[in-house]
Amino acid sequence: MIEATLCFPMRSRSDSAGDDTAAETANEVLLIEKRRGLGEGWYNGPGGKLEGDETPRECAVRETREEVGLEIDPADLEKAGELRFLLDGEEHTFCHVFLTTAFDGEPTASDEARPEWVDIDEVPYEQMWEDDRLWLPTVLEGKSVRGAFRFEGGEPLDEAEFVEYDLETGVSFADGD
Ligand SMILES: COc1nc(N)nc2c1ncn2[C@H]1C[C@H](O)[C@@H](COP(=O)(O)OP(=O)(O)OP(=O)(O)O)O1
16 A cells, blocks of 8 residues: 655745744645646645655655755644545555645745645636545645545556545544654
8 A cells, every 4th residue: 555645835825935823824725736647737735655764744845845845844744634545445545634834935846746826715626636625625724634535447546436435524643643
């Protein structure tokens, strides 16, 4: 099974840089248009697969730096979700979801990603993974989620059919994740 992360930097519309006092007023989220690999051509948060013995937080920090050039202190990531993606009844990917309003730098495009600040009321769900519309609005409201999303039709996952899901909100997570 793949272990992966997603990271959603957020800001209030008037901010030009991250501000950890903005959590309650953040109304924009940084999405990427994925330029290669799984989910190519779709919007998502920065993120990717864990490497070596890194923790999910370390992975989210590294992937956000590599994909869009933002620097984040791992302690400033708020765990917001745990998502299990199943393909043909088998565990395929376990994804840790983080939010942050504290970061340094300006989003910059890379080979992997084109970043774009998006109003949280205008997230382009029609150009995203089909499951995102089910859990991302809740996460962007500041509530935590734990979900399982079932796909069928074989690899690759981004060509499989989304068939059903279970979702809990207001969950808590183990320390250290
Ligand atoms: C099934 O639904 C999914 N929804 C969303 N929103 N995101 C998903 C879904 N399935 C996978 N993902 C995420 C998890 C990762 O953040 C990326 C996939 O990352 P990728 O395979 O490109 O991983 P990298 O480590 O960046 O890849 P390289 O090997 O190219 O470095 O999608």
